[in-house]
Amino acid sequence: MAGSALSPTKGRCRRRGDEVPEKYLYKRCDSEDVPLMETPVIDLGLLLSSSSPSIRQEETDKLQSALSTWGCFQLINHGMTSSFLDETREVATQFFGLPPAEKRRYSRTEFEGYGHDEKDNWNDRLQLTVYPQHRRQLQYWPENPQKFSEILDKFGEMSVKIVEVLLKAMATSLGLEENSFLSKYGEEGLMLARFNYYPKCPTPHQVLGLRPHSDGTAITILLQDKEVEGLQVKKDDQWFRVPVIPHALFINVGDLMEIMSNGIFKSAVHKVTTNSAKDRMSVAVLCICDPHKEVGPATELITGGRPRRYKTVKDYGKLFFLLDPTGEIRPIDTVKI
Numbered sequence: 001m002a003g004s005a006l007s008p009t010k011g012r013c014r015r016r017g018d019e020v021p022e023k024y025l026y027k028r029c030d031s032e033d034v035p036l037m038e039t040p041v042i043d044l045g046l047l048l049s050s051s052s053p054s055i056r057q058e059e060t061d062k063l064q065s066a067l068s069t070w071g072c073f074q075l076i077n078h079g080m081t082s083s084f085l086d087e088t089r090e091v092a093t094q095f096f097g098l099p100p101a102e103k104r105r106y107s108r109t110e111f112e113g114y115g116h117d118e119k120d121n122w123n124d125r126l127q128l129t130v131y132p133q134h135r136r137q138l139q140y141w142p143e144n145p146q147k148f149s150e151i152l153d154k155f156g157e158m159s160v161k162i163v164e165v166l167l168k169a170m171a172t173s174l175g176l177e178e179n180s181f182l183s184k185y186g187e188e189g190l191m192l193a194r195f196n197y198y199p200k201c202p203t204p205h206q207v208l209g210l211r212p213h214s215d216g217t218a219i220t221i222l223l224q225d226k227e228v229e230g231l232q233v234k235k236d237d238q239w240f241r242v243p244v245i246p247h248a249l250f251i252n253v254g255d256l257m258e259i260m261s262n263g264i265f266k267s268a269v270h271k272v273t274t275n276s277a278k279d280r281m282s283v284a285v286l287c288i289c290d291p292h293k294e295v296g297p298a299t300e301l302i303t304g305g306r307p308r309r310y311k312t313v314k315d316y317g318k319l320f321f322l323l324d325p326t327g328e329i330r331p332i333d334t335v336k337i
C-alpha cells in the first residue's frame with residue numbers, strides 16, 4: 001500500500017541501507033544482453049490517408065503484420081504534439097515527486113487512486129478512470145500539479161480518437177467490416193489512465209518494475225519515459241528491449257483484441273525492468289471493451305483452418321483484475337478453448 005513499509009519509494013530504500021525487501025527479489029531477471037526490438041512504426045496519418053488508397057493499404061498491411069507477430073508497434077503522427085507529450089510527462093513526474101503525505105490524499109480504494117497494488121512490483125501508480133466520463137471519480141484526480149486534470153482530460157480526449165482509428169484499421173486489416181471491433185468497445189468503453197513511477201533500484205538485476213503480464217485491454221496506449229528505457233516485450237520466448245522514441249506512443253494489443261481476432265493478433269507479454277541510476281515514469285491508457293457487451297472471436301475469423309480459439313466473455317476486465325494480481329495464471333488462458 002502507498003507509503004507503507006513495503007512501498008518501493010526511494011526514501012524507504014535508502015533508509016534500509018540500500019537493502020531491497022525480500023518480496024521484491026526475483027531469482028533471476030536477466031536484463032543484460034537483451035536485444036533491442038526493431039519495433040514496427042505505424043503512421044496514423046497514413047492509416048487515414050484518403051488521397052492515396054494504395055498508401056493507406058500498405059500501412060494497414062504493415063499494422064496487420066506488426067500485430068500478428070509482435071502484438072505491438074510505435075505510433076507516430078498521432079496528433080499529440082511533442083510539447084504536449086512532454087507536459088504530460090512533466091505533470092506525472094511532479095505528482096510522484098510530491099511529499100508522501102500529499103500523495104496519500106489520493107490513496108486508492110480497490111481500483112482508483114494512488115498506491116502500490118501488486119505485491120512484488122517495484123512501482124508506484126496512480127490509476128484513474130477517464131471514460132466513460134460519468135464514471136470519473138474526481139476526488140482521486142490530483143489538484144497538484146495544477147494542470148494535472150486539464151492535461152489528463154486532453155490526453156483522454158485525444159486517445160479516444162486514436163482508439164477509433166486504430167480499431168477500425170485493425171478490423172479492416174483482417175477483412176472485417178470497419179466497426180467490428182469498435183462496436184465492441186462501444187460508447188461505454190472503459191478508458192483507464194495508469195501513471196506508473198519506477199524509482200531507481202539498488203539491485204536492478206533482481207527486481208522488476210512490473211512482472212511479466214499481458215494487458216486485459218483491447219489496446220493499450222503507452223507514453224514512455226522520454227529517456228529511460230525499461231519496457232521489454234516477449235516474442236517466441238525471447239525478451240526484447242523496447243526502444244525509446246520520445247515523440248511516439250507505444251501501442252500494444254491486449255487480451256480482448258487477441259480474443260476478438262481469434263488469436264491472429266497477439267496480446268503482447270511484457271515486463272518492466274528497473275535500473276540503479278534513474279527513476280522512470282510511464283502513462284498507460286488502458287482501453288477496455290464495454291463490460292456489458294459480449295465479446296468473442298469475430299465469426300468471419302473462425303474457419304476450418306482456424307477454429308474458434310476463445311469462449312465469449314463479458315466483463316473480462318473483472319475476471320482480469322481478479323486473476324492477474326495473483327501472478328499465477330494468465331487470465332486469457334482461462335477463456336481458451
Ligand SMILES: O=C(O)CCC(=O)C(=O)O
Nearest residue numbers: 194196215231272282284
Ligand atoms: O511502464 C511501462 O513501460 C509499461 C507499463 C505497463 O505495462 C502497464 O501499466 O500495464
Ligand SMILES: [Fe+2]
Nearest residue numbers: 213214215270
Ligand atoms: Fe502492461
